[in-house]
Amino acid sequence: MKKVALFLPDGVGIRNYLFSRLISNLIEQKAQVVLIASLSDKAIEEAEKVHGLKFEVVQIPEYREGILEKFYRELENISRLRVFQRKLKNPTIIPDHEWGHLTKYRGIVWFFYFFIRFISNFTANYSIIKSINNRYLSRVAKSGYLAGFETLLNEVKPDVILCTHQRAITASPLFESAKKAGIETATAIYSWDNLPKARMAFRAGKYLVWSQYMKDEVLFYYPDINPDDVVITGTPQFEFYRQDELLMSREQFCTEYGFDTNRPIVCYSGGDRLTSPYDQDYLEDLAVAVKTLPEEERPQILFRRCPVDWSPRFDHVIQNHADVIKVVDPLWAFEKDEAEKWTLTYPLFSDVKLLANVARHCDLVYNVGSTMAHDYSMFDKPACYINYNPENSNGTYSVEKIYKYQHFRSMPSSEAVIWVNSKQEIAGLVANAVRNPQQVATQRKAWLQKVILHPVTEASGNIAGVLLNSKS
Known part of the structure; x- marks a missing residue:
């Protein structure tokens, strides 16, 4: 055995x-x-x-990681990023991991990370990186x-x-x-x-x-x-979508969560505050847009927040648009240690079932560049990727930069998702997507099969x- x-x-x-x-x-x-x-x-x-x-x-x-172990590990990390950036000709690989997060440090900690980034200018070579990794593992072993x-x-x-x-x-x-x-x-x-x-x-x-x-x-x-x-x-995370015992009928789902079975449902899948700081504004844009559609075919919005973001930033949007937005919160546990610090968050099994049914019964997922596009493709549902900057970002946020991240180059073509390039396009794109799902995001299955082994x-x-x- x-x-x-x-x-x-x-x-x-x-x-x-x-x-x-x-x-x-x-x-x-x-x-x-x-x-x-x-x-x-x-x-x-x-x-x-x-x-x-x-x-x-x-x-x-x-x-507890020692200072030298941390030095070698961080140096290997940023050195690799420099190599990747050069080979892939993709500038987005480094900024979010390099200078951006230095601003949160002070004093000797700031100098530690600054020094690593300075040294990495001379270590962006695979043979040197291998040597750094060997030193790191040797330190760990001792x-x-x-x-x-x-x-x-x-x-x-x-x-x-x-x-x-x-x-x-x-x-x-x-x-x-x-x-x-x-x-x-x-x-x-x-x-x-x-x-x-x-x-x-x-x-x-x-x-x-x-x-x-x-x-x-x-x-x-x-x-x-x-x-x-x-x-x-x-x-294994995609196997749940093929487990029939987890799935509810549309009637059961709509009854349990308060949706009209005769109208389409759009899921707004929220991101965390760091990577998607303007989600509340995008949610409001969506709500305002769907209200312009005829009432009999107006989509309902299911809002599922990011499991680690329970901030009140969405509250005013949900209150102002309660006629079209229904909140279906993720079912996660949050545990604290004796110092009253959050030390562990994890999904309950009931959330596995919930997420599978949300993906099955929503007609469309709408967000900023989320992996959820793949989850919804499991039920052959299209995804809308928000591709415009919010008006109040004042140039401090660039959604265009997000879609230049390397993992989005895995798309077989731009037709893998629906691109929402302005607020003015939302109503028309959403209405067409829920009415003609097979005519939009036509490469979504090809993208799914490229990224995830089938069956x-x-x-x-x-x-x-x-x-x-x-x-x-």
């Missing part, structure tokens, strides 16, 4: 892996599953309810915290470890300890936009990716990784196969 350890560094790993069929696939193949977690008991209990079983859980040991990870692995004795997010800093000492012990390791690439951001904090034996497109990205951005170690598995229902089985066929 193989023993598989899943390391869950954040709450989203619960949704994508613990809630998915990965666990049942492993158990069906007689594997023993143990969770190496930094999650709370409540989060684990939520996953246990889904599968009707009790997990073996061990908590991740304490790890860390005084490593003993705790070695003790954990001696007690658990897993055959293979899967980390559900390639950015997790705590995975570095865990995987270095596993390497010493001869334990196989794998990591999942968390999202379709992570690789161009140089967000890989450690090295694994296997890298699990969504598609051939993402595998090509790994090998482009990390030429030192062996192609045989990058495995196309798909991602999506096999992702959990593929991942289980990689873990159970490791050398151990």
